Amino acid sequence: MQQISAEEKGSKTAMFDNWRGFKSPELSKEWHDKLTEMAREARGNIIKMTSLAASGHPGGSMSSIDIYLTLYNMARVSPHEPWRDDRDRIIISHGHTSPGAYSALAAAGYFDAETAIAGFRQAGSPFEGHVEQSVPGIEWDTGNLGQGLAVGIGKAIYAQLSGQNFHTFVCMGDGEQQKGQISESRRIAVKYGLKNVTAIIDYNKLQISGNIDDVMPQNIAAEWEADGWNLISIDGHDLNQIYQALHAATQIADRPTVIVATTVMGKGVSFMENKAGFHGAPVKPDDLPRALAELGVVNNMDELIAKRAQGAPPEFNRPDSGKIKVISGTPITYGAEVKTDNRSAFGNALLSVADANLGQKDFSIGVFDCDLAGSVKTAGFASKYP
Amino acid sequence: MFAVAETYNQARLNDINHSNMKIFCTHCGVDVGEDGKTHQSIDYFALLNSTFGWKVITPADPNQTDRIVRYALSTPGNFAVIMGRSKLPTVTGSNGTPFFGEGYEYKYGRMDIIREGEEVALVCAGNMLSIGLETWNKLNESGKKSSLISISDWSDLHPEDVKSMADFKHLVTLEDHNVKTGLGTAIASAMMEQSLSTHLVKRGVSEYASSGKPPDLYKSLGLDADSVANLIKSLK
Incomplete structure (x- = not known):
């Protein structure tokens, strides 16, 4: 069992850090720089993780990573008490972007990044191929697409019924917007006036077979607006825009918000950008040094290979939810x-x-x-x- | 049908996520009647039994329904309480008082012996107990002493109950569910795993039924009291 440290356990009633909760309308310069640095490192970790496991989904992870880092660092969540009752709920509907989620959680202090990289998709490891609650900070196991919004709506209704003021953020892919359960969920959120839920769509315009419009034409933003959601469109790699959109979404008083974040699949590595092939395939071993060099991250693959050979990392100790x-x-x-x-x-x-x-x-x-x-x-x- | 078959994908994900979902299905089985085969859910157990966590419970009468609803609402985990839409008589014990009423304590996972007899036991799943009781009365009138057993909790058959059932020479199961994948099959499997066996006759839904009054549909499927009584009389 990996233990959350005793000091951290003792902080049960600690207030959330004051920068959390998107209260300030602007992202501070200090946090902008911190998140920028985290993003560079995290993109490297995504590539290392998927290459080491020789499987996984780097492309969407690299398009979602700036959103993930902003959420896990700035929402009312705590790496020291990942399961505290009053936390914001961050749900990842496109669970295949687990390399992005794990890299962001590691950057936010939930666990050691190298443990996640070395144990990714390894039998017996908590770091499974699609996001799982076995990893602290992961709210809901997903993978079969199209279900995350419904889960988020459920949590938002729970908050509304029980008078709690946590916010639920649902990160989604653009390919999964084709699935019908999403439109059902959208309507429920509007019916119940759920101002406490925000959906963020990683709009990289690619899915496993290619361009999302070639697979199934749709008008994502118009469909959400037609169902009554407040729409904000942003550049999903601009940290200021991501932050400001999340601030605006949490200020809306009467209805839910969807943030359509235009992104680039494989963002950050020239030969990976906008390539649908990197949706579900890692960088080839020969290209790995070049990818890591472009990002300016250390190539420590030999160490990581040795760490992986030691076997799967232990499970995290999760407190009984009561x-x-x-x-x-x-x-x-x-x-x-x-x-x-x-x-x-x-x-x-x-x-x-x-x-x-x-x-x-x-x-x-x-x-x-x-x-x-x-x-x-x-x-x-x-x-x-x- | 709406609550299990249409939502199986979500039920499965809820199971993986250890949720505490409670589903109360009010229109299950051929008992739905006139709405016909598209509306007749005969796979509620088979589907949810393909998960590891979901518990399927079929109450036998209104009194047991009351106890089971309270149990499901106050117990952690995913539960599906399966009911039919037809009005049912209150099941009574040999003394004429409500069997599942005062003094009855619902224990999840245990069967109820409604009438005691020898050689043959009729095992009824949930709401089929009312037909079971009618069957038992017919057999009793004709001098055939059979046992009548009620099982509500299909997902977790108790080993001792399985052993008791294996003591009968013949076991007849009666369920408003696809006969291939329902309670009868679950009992057979549990029995073999305990190296036990007996002669088993499974009676359930053997084809998509038509539109009609539930008693007529049960009759066409051989699930009515006369058919089951004749079947039991024929067992040697």
């Missing part, structure tokens, strides 16, 4: 003479459990049905707890 605290209430008994349906008994029990827990700390219940409230017997709950 038990469900729900009072089950007093059972209702239907007499021998009664003939009713199980669905009515369900509706009655649901309402009874909600009543029993009314006013309990940490209790909130969200009931969703399929537009058949009367038939699925959730109407009783809906009329009492609209």
Whole structure:
């Protein structure tokens, strides 16, 4: 088990650092320079990680990395307490950009970068090929595309129901915008006026088979706007623009925001830029020195190969997220003479459990049905707890 | 159908992420009736049993539904509570009082013995218990003493319950689910893993049913009390 240090464990009630939460409208010069340096190093780590594993997705990782670094460093999250309850939720829907996510988390202090590089996609390692919660800072395991927004909407509804003020950021790819679950989720966010969720689309215009418009024509920005989202379009490699967009998104009072960030696949290495081939394939060993030299990062592949040969890094020790605290209430008994349906008994029990827990700390219940409230017997709950 | 088959992709990802999702499906099985085969969910267990974490529970009557809903809402993990839309009689014990009422404690993963008998046990999944009870009464009237067992928790069959079932000479399972991948198959597998066996007859949904009243559909599938009683009488 890798332990979060004792000092860090003790900081349970620590306030978030004051630069976090996108409160200031501008990114400071100091942070701009820091993030720029982190990005250069992280791009090198993405290339090393995927080359060492001889598999993985460097292209999209390099287009998303500036967004990831801004989020993991500037949102209300903590590398010392990755799972604290009041953290902002950062969800990565295009889970194949794990090399980018792990490199950004390492830069933000969640763990040692070399551990992630050496253990990437290695059997038994927490650093799996698509982002997994086994890595501190990763909020949700994804990989099968198109599902991250729905998860983010769920977390935003939870915040709204339970009166918490954390913000949910959902990072998405542009290729996955073709999937239908995203449009369903978009509409739910607007229906519930979720101002506490922001989607950031890495618009590098390439997916595994080539240009996204050749694969399936679509008008991404117009579709989000048509569903009622606030739209901000930016250069996804301009740290000031990324920061300012995130600041603006967290200030909107009545609806969710989507940031369409125009990016370059493989950004930072000349022969990788705008090449769909680097969506899902690492740099060839012969080209590796040139890529690392272009970025100006140290070529320590021999050391990393030796580290990988030592075996998979250990699992992280994740604290128990706590038990469900729900009072089950007093059972209702239907007499021998009664003939009713199980669905009515369900509706009655649901309402009874909600009543029993009314006013309990940490209790909130969200009931969703399929537009058949009367038939699925959730109407009783809906009329009492609209 | 809407809550499991259409959302299997999400259910699987929720399982991987150890979520605490509770799904209450109110229109399952051929019991949906008139809406026909597109609306009849007969794969709820098979799909969710392909994950490692989802627990599928089929309450037998309104009283058990009440206890199970409370259990699912207050227990960590992903649960699917599967119900039919038809009105069901309250299941009673031999003394005529509600079996799942006062004094009954729901224990996840354990079967309930509704009537005790010999040689043949009729094992009913969830809402099929009402047909099971009707079957048992017919058999009882004709002098055939059978056992009647109710299983609600298909995902985790208890080894002792499996052993008890293997003690019968014949076991008949009755379920409103695809007969290939439902409770009968789960029992057979669990029994073999304990090096136990008995004669098993699986009765469930063997083809996509049509549109119609549930009793008529059950009859066409051989899942009505007369058909099951005749089947049990024929077992030697």
